[in-house]
Amino acid sequence: xYQDVIIAxxxxxGVLLIGNLLAYAAMDQGLNVTYxxxxxxxxxxxxxxxxxxxxxxxxxxxxxxxxIGLIAMNRPSLDxxxxxxxxxxxxxxxxxxxxxxxxxKTRIKTFMVPMNQIAxxxxxxxxxxxxxxxxxxxxxxxxxxxTVVKSLGQVISPxxxxxxxxxxxxxxxxxxxxxx
Amino acid sequence: MTEKIAFERPKPLADRATHYCPGCxxxxxxxxxxxxxxxxxxxxxxxxxxxxxxxxxLYNYIMVDTVEAxxxxxxxxxxxxxxxxxxxxxxxYQGDGDLASIGMAEIMHCANRGExxxxxxxxxxxxxxxxxxxxxTTLVGQKTTTCPSGRCRDSEGMPxxxxxxxxxxxxxxxxxxxxxxxxxHLNQAKKAxxxxxxxxxxxxxxxxxxxxxxxxxxxxxSSIDANKRIAxxxxxxxxxxxxxxxxxxxxxx
Amino acid sequence: MSTGKxxxxxxxxxxxxxxxxxxxxCFFGYPITPQNDIPEFMSKAMPKAGxxxxxxxxxxxxxxxxxxxxxxxxxxxxxxxxxxxxxxxEAISYMAGSELPGVIVxxxxxxPGLGDIGPSQGDxxxxxxxxxxGDYRTLVLAPGNxxxxxxxxxxxxxxxxxxxxxxxxxxxxxxxxxxxxxxVGEPIAVDEAEGGDWKLTGAKGRPYRILKSLHLEEGSLxxxxxxLAAKYESMRGEVRFESFETKDAELVVVAYGxxxxxxxxxxxxxxxxxxxxxxxxxxxxYPYPSAALVELAQEGKRFLTVEHNMGQMIExxxxxxxxxxxxxxxxxxPGNMPTPEDFEQPVRQALGR
Numbered sequence: 001x002y003q004d005v006i007i008a009x010x011x012x013x014g015v016l017l018i019g020n021l022l023a024y025a026a027m028d029q030g031l032n033v034t035y036x037x038x039x040x041x042x043x044x045x046x047x048x049x050x051x052x053x054x055x056x057x058x059x060x061x062x063x064x065x066x067x068i069g070l071i072a073m074n075r076p077s078l079d080x081x082x083x084x085x086x087x088x089x090x091x092x093x094x095x096x097x098x099x100x101x102x103x104x105k106t107r108i109k110t111f112m113v114p115m116n117q118i119a120x121x122x123x124x125x126x127x128x129x130x131x132x133x134x135x136x137x138x139x140x141x142x143x144x145x146x147t148v149v150k151s152l153g154q155v156i157s158p159x160x161x162x163x164x165x166x167x168x169x170x171x172x173x174x175x176x177x178x179x180x
Numbered sequence: 181m182t183e184k185i186a187f188e189r190p191k192p193l194a195d196r197a198t199h200y201c202p203g204c205x206x207x208x209x210x211x212x213x214x215x216x217x218x219x220x221x222x223x224x225x226x227x228x229x230x231x232x233x234x235x236x237x238l239y240n241y242i243m244v245d246t247v248e249a250x251x252x253x254x255x256x257x258x259x260x261x262x263x264x265x266x267x268x269x270x271x272x273y274q275g276d277g278d279l280a281s282i283g284m285a286e287i288m289h290c291a292n293r294g295e296x297x298x299x300x301x302x303x304x305x306x307x308x309x310x311x312x313x314x315x316x317t318t319l320v321g322q323k324t325t326t327c328p329s330g331r332c333r334d335s336e337g338m339p340x341x342x343x344x345x346x347x348x349x350x351x352x353x354x355x356x357x358x359x360x361x362x363x364x365h366l367n368q369a370k371k372a373x374x375x376x377x378x379x380x381x382x383x384x385x386x387x388x389x390x391x392x393x394x395x396x397x398x399x400x401x402s403s404i405d406a407n408k409r410i411a412x413x414x415x416x417x418x419x420x421x422x423x424x425x426x427x428x429x430x431x432x433x
Numbered sequence: 434m435s436t437g438k439x440x441x442x443x444x445x446x447x448x449x450x451x452x453x454x455x456x457x458x459c460f461f462g463y464p465i466t467p468q469n470d471i472p473e474f475m476s477k478a479m480p481k482a483g484x485x486x487x488x489x490x491x492x493x494x495x496x497x498x499x500x501x502x503x504x505x506x507x508x509x510x511x512x513x514x515x516x517x518x519x520x521x522x523e524a525i526s527y528m529a530g531s532e533l534p535g536v537i538v539x540x541x542x543x544x545p546g547l548g549d550i551g552p553s554q555g556d557x558x559x560x561x562x563x564x565x566x567g568d569y570r571t572l573v574l575a576p577g578n579x580x581x582x583x584x585x586x587x588x589x590x591x592x593x594x595x596x597x598x599x600x601x602x603x604x605x606x607x608x609x610x611x612x613x614x615x616x617v618g619e620p621i622a623v624d625e626a627e628g629g630d631w632k633l634t635g636a637k638g639r640p641y642r643i644l645k646s647l648h649l650e651e652g653s654l655x656x657x658x659x660x661l662a663a664k665y666e667s668m669r670g671e672v673r674f675e676s677f678e679t680k681d682a683e684l685v686v687v688a689y690g691x692x693x694x695x696x697x698x699x700x701x702x703x704x705x706x707x708x709x710x711x712x713x714x715x716x717x718x719y720p721y722p723s724a725a726l727v728e729l730a731q732e733g734k735r736f737l738t739v740e741h742n743m744g745q746m747i748e749x750x751x752x753x754x755x756x757x758x759x760x761x762x763x764x765x766x767p768g769n770m771p772t773p774e775d776f777e778q779p780v781r782q783a784l785g786r
């Protein structure tokens with residue numbers, strides 16, 4: 001089993017959090033996993049991305065130039081990473097913020113997910129990242145969606161524990177959107 | 181006729197000739213430190229931090245556990261020692277080049293953190309061991325090998341008054357300046373040293389004593405003239421007294 | 434060594450957990466990216482462990498605080514990244530000269546000068562060739578993953594006391610910032626007698642002790658340097674390395690730390706194509722695993738050294754192979770983030786395929 005993914009978006013979209021969530025889910029399943037964030041010197045604003053590698057073998061490089069998975073949560077992320085995605089790779093595109101016409105639909109398995117609309121419809125715009133990871137898990141088949149839901153408690157601080165059910169719903173909603 | 185011993189060598193002071201020049205104050209300050217350690221029963225509980233300069237051989241004369249610090253870093257080393265062994269008595273012994281020049285950052289922050297350590301600062305207005313170069317405490321007009329025409333305020337700045345600076349820092353419990361040129365001053369110096377040690381033992385904060393000291397060799401003076409210079413030139417610029425004493429509420433802040 | 438619970442933590446945190454597990458009781462730090470997780474972690478962990486955390490006024494002071502705590506025989510550590518480690522070299526030299534044990538962590542960033550905050554192996558020379566002034570060596574451990582960061586930090590404390598010498602952990606911004614599952618254990622009980630014959634405790638019931646590096650008496654420094662040299666020679670037994678797919682390899686790629694693991698991905702890929710390539714990853718950079726390289730050379734293998742700098746470890750590879758074989762070199766410049774794709778072509782070229 002091998003899966004890698006670059007998750008990219010604006011700072012504040014919760015990109016690093018879902019990277020961690022995916023990694024915890026993999027770890028909870030006894031898989032090897034690496035997570036590495038990339039960010040600029042600034043503390044606020046700008047773009048953020050992280051790379052998660054999951055494997056049942058020992059992992060070599062935690063940094064992936066040509067991934068097989070990409071979650072593009074905003075336009076700059078698509079511009080930067082789409083061309084690097086391997087042929088036949090899986091790309092989740094936030095169609096709320098990105099023109100669907102920009103996706104290389106024939107080369108890449110593309111999933112258009114209106115992440116912001118879905119999150120807004122659930123009454124909490126901040127759920128956009130959960131929608132994204134739900135869609136990716138479904139589209140990539142990397143692991144059952146429930147395993148990610150089960151790991152939510154590892155990345156959400158006890159103070160926000162009451163938010164877990166809503167986050168779980170957002171993951172499911174993302175998965176549903178990817179099922180089309 | 182029976183012999184009456186009026187004057188004994190303090191036990192922690194080694195029975196050996198020092199390498200110090202005739203008329204140098206280090207020997208006197210060493211003795212005061214040794215006496216005070218003995219008076220306060222600290223000898224077997226002490227870890228000393230020696231510095232760089234003429235007093236680098238402190239460990240040859242004061243027989244306590246000692247670690248040698250790089251130039252200027254004695255207060256940082258003492259911080260490490262005290263944090264590792266909070267129940268031990270820790271002091272540094274530093275000259276003016278070591279403490280007020282290369283080690284300015286370390287002494288300021290050690291005092292400001294209120295480290296429970298005591299600092300013996302010997303100010304003789306010159307670099308002794310390296311051969312008489314200008315120190316941060318060299319007086320205006322004083323000639324040294326690196327200010328051969330005399331220290332100039334416009335290009336070299338004014339001599340730094342350490343006791344006053346240290347007194348202004350929040351972690352300082354006691355800061356004083358003393359001299360060892362007269363019997364009266366010697367007695368005052370010993371009291372000040374004891375207080376600088378006591379504030380550490382009592383957990384009150386950082387203790388600091390600046391000793392105005394002679395360096396006849398590099399001042400190019402006789403021992404007697406060097407001793408006179410303390411009163412005539414140094415004390416007018418570096419006034420004696422307590423600048424901070426949390427035990428009495430006296431001092432500048 | 435590392436049984437118990439599994440945590441998903443950064444390499445920086447793994448180092449901090451390793452220090453805690455090894456019985457570290459004093460930490461002295463100063464902020465610099467990309468190692469800030471270590472002092473941040475220790476500021477919380479040290480008081481809980483009954484120890485001390487000091488945010489020093491500078492890296493110079495932090496390293497000298499380490500010297501002070503080490504003189505008391507208390508397990509202590511400082512951490513920084515390249516520019517900060519340059520400032521620590523003064524104290525490291527004094528510690529080596531005074532034969533004091535301590536652990537210094539360098540999460541290598543790009544240089545020279547201020548460089549950048551990204552990964553680099555530009556501090557190889559500084560780490561393994563002494564670093565500060567004078568004729569001395571420090572043991573250098575180079576973890577390639579987060580579990581190793583934990584395990585080798587624990588080992589670093591043992592080695593520091595075994596040899597009464599500073600030990601360096603040399604990681605980089607990749608190792609520091611990446612997260613992996615790490616098995617961590619409870620802190621060990623440090624032997625109270627550790628350092629009993631030299632540490633400063635106050636001279637109660639014994640002659641007083643002096644810990645110093647100054648040797649002015651005639652013949653004294655020469656004698657001291659001979660003693661140190663013999664000690665460094667005795668460290669040879671601590672050599673550690675990883676050999677991966679080297680057995681039938683035509684080409685052995687030599688790479689350490691994060692670069693070693695990135696090269697491993699390339700080796701796996703090329704092996705799938707049937708290409709006979711292997712990886713030799715030194716884990717101790719001082720002592721350097723020369724003997725193992727010589728064995729590989731005697732088997733007729735060719736070598737390619739890959740580094741995230743413009744050529745530093747290559748000198749030790751060539752010294753090791755002296756006369757038996759040569760090594761090609763590929764230097765990936767600090768400032769760029771290395772990926773397997775960056776090394777694939779150079780490896781193919783060295784293979785001649």
